[in-house]
Structure formats: C-alpha cells, structure tokens
Amino acid sequence: MLRIGVDSKERGFAAVGGMPEPWDVPPLPERGDNCEDVTYAGVGRVISSWEAVEVQLAHLYTVFIGRPHEHHAIRAYGSPRIFADRLVLVRRAADQYFVSAPDQAVEGDVTELLERVRRYSDRRNEVAHGIVRQMSWVRALRDRLVSDAVGKFQYCLVPPHYTFRKFDGQNQPTYAYTSAELLTLNERLFWLAQEVSDLRQRVAPEDE
Secondary structure (H helix, E strand, O other): OOOOOOOHHHHOOOOOOOOOOOOOOOOOOOOOEOOHHHHHHHHHHHHHHHHHHHHHHHHHHHHHOOOOOOHHHHHHHOOOOOHHHHHHHHHHHHHHHHHHOOOHHHHHHHHHHHHHHHHHHHHHHHHHOOEEEEHHHOHHHHOOOOHHHOOOOOEEEEOOOOOHHHEOOOOOEOOOEOHHHHHHHHHHHHHHHHHHHHHHHHHOHHHO
16 A cells, blocks of 8 residues: 555644544644744745645646646646646546556555545645734634743734634634644645655556
8 A cells, every 4th residue: 555644643733533634634733933934934835845746646647548747638637727626637537547457456545545635635725825823813822822932922824814614613713833733734745745656656657
C-alpha cells in the first residue's frame, strides 16, 4: 500500500470527534504567533504545496487518458474551475482506465489516495479563505490563551466573520491556524504530492 503521509498523533493534529486522522481540523491553539509575518509565511507555504499536489494530479490524469505529460492534456485537467470538479475529472478518467487495464490493487490505492486528497482540500480551502488576525480580536480564542500569552500580540489564521458556517453557536471559529499548524499541514501536503507522483509511476512505469 502507499505511504499515508505523516502520522497525525506525531504531528499534533486531532480529530474533532473520534480517532484522529492526518487531514482532520487541528485543535484550536492556546497561543499564537508573536509575529504576523510568520503566520503569513505559513499560509503561503500551504497554498504553494497544495498547488504541487494539483500538478501531480494533472500528470496522473494525463496517464489515465493515455496522453502522459502532454501539454494540452495537462491543461485539460485545469479546465474545470473548482477543485471538486477537477477531482471528478480524474476519478472518471481512472474508472475508464481500469476498465481497459484492470488492476484491483492499484485501482484500490487510486481510490483511497484520491479520497485523502479530497479531505485535505478542505484544509486547503480554510487556509486559502482565512484571514490573519490578532487572537485577542476573537473572544473565543482570547479566552483560550495560556497565561504567558495573555496581553501579548498573538496572531493566527481564522475564518472571516461573514462565513457564518465556520462559527458555532458561541461564535467560536471551527478552525484557527498558527504557524505551527500551518507548517504541519505544509509537510503533509508535500508528502501527499509525492504519493500522487509515486502512484502515477505505479500506474504507468513505462512512461517514466
């Protein structure tokens, strides 16, 4: 089976309920970054690493449609405007590929990996559509600060207030990322891109 990224317990992410998974929302932090530039840098790393995942998905797609690494085939992956539709494109291409070239083991790994990519896309969306704020501006986070962080400038990434679905009934955000959580997510996306690349080589090693 393919490598399943970095262990979630080792890197500090935890599930909102049940057993933790690497793609789960991390617990809300109890201290933020002392410098907002560090938070912004973490945001940039995550967004760039996600694009690396999509680059590898584009190449995987070209293999499934029998046009490995062709420029126009890579562009075809990017034709749907949102990731959910691009993922559907890859899944359909994979289904057609394995009809003509059956391999249950590899097909199962493709299905499992694409599902994990989908789950990680939720974290990417939070980062891409979040906003860097002082933690003291968000009361639910201010109340969580450990004693040595109280009264200091502390920064993190939170959902903007107009995204009401990202706040609970007590106005607590469903996610908040400091540079620590962002760097963890960045590392996992790095390995996720590598997994997609490794899987492409398993599907069509002769194309390497």
